[in-house]
Amino acid sequence: MSKNKEEIKDEKVTEEAVKENISEEADEMLDDAAEAAADESANTDAEEAKDTSSENADSEEKFKSKKADPRDAMIEELSDKVKRQMAEFDNFRKRTEKEKSQMFEMGASDIIKKLLPIVDNFDRGFKTIPEEERNSAFAQGMDMVYKQMLKMLEESGVKPIEAVGVEFNPDLHNAVMHVEDDSVGDNTVVEEFEKGYTYRDTVIRHSMVKVAN
Numbered sequence: 001m002s003k004n005k006e007e008i009k010d011e012k013v014t015e016e017a018v019k020e021n022i023s024e025e026a027d028e029m030l031d032d033a034a035e036a037a038a039d040e041s042a043n044t045d046a047e048e049a050k051d052t053s054s055e056n057a058d059s060e061e062k063f064k065s066k067k068a069d070p071r072d073a074m075i076e077e078l079s080d081k082v083k084r085q086m087a088e089f090d091n092f093r094k095r096t097e098k099e100k101s102q103m104f105e106m107g108a109s110d111i112i113k114k115l116l117p118i119v120d121n122f123d124r125g126f127k128t129i130p131e132e133e134r135n136s137a138f139a140q141g142m143d144m145v146y147k148q149m150l151k152m153l154e155e156s157g158v159k160p161i162e163a164v165g166v167e168f169n170p171d172l173h174n175a176v177m178h179v180e181d182d183s184v185g186d187n188t189v190v191e192e193f194e195k196g197y198t199y200r201d202t203v204i205r206h207s208m209v210k211v212a213n
Contacts, residue, residue: 109204112158115149116197116205122146123195153197161196163189163207172196174206181212188212 122142129139161172168175168187176193184190189209196207 105200108156109199109202112153112156112197112199113204115153119146119149119153120194122149157200158204159198161198161203161207163192163196163209165189168209168211172198172203172207173209173211175211176208177210178213179210184212186213 122145125142126134126139126146133139163173165184166189167185168189173189173196177191179190181190188211189207190212191210192207193210194205194208196203196205198204
């Protein structure tokens, strides 16, 4: 059964309406996609703007920091200079104290060396006093002065070197004679001619001795 003209006309109208509806829906979808893309682009631009703003803030902060650097650098330079000067002064003080100590010890050593012959003369003087006169006022006075001098030397760090009966030590003793003596051990000091002394563990005069071979 064939369609009449009215039915065909209605079908064409309906088909066009469907196409038009589909076209409108497609346009709406395109509009939505375009709007979503625009929103995403706007968000991206906002993020980039935020990052740019943050970078600008950092740059500004760095610029401010750079502007303050000369003052900080000057403070640091002055602090370093003060520290170096303090270290140099401390080294100078230590060096000066050491030099003063060495000068003092050298001066004291020279004075002690000049006093030792006086001590030797006291020793020799006592050996010449007869036994019966050693209790006299003169002998006792000499003994008191002699003991006072020895005490002063001892308090100053001066000590006599042990010699007789000990093994010969070239660092402490000066052998001026050798003797054959079987009663003592080999290389033993048997007699002391001049007493030796040390000052603060440094020999200021060697003992002059006789050594057995």
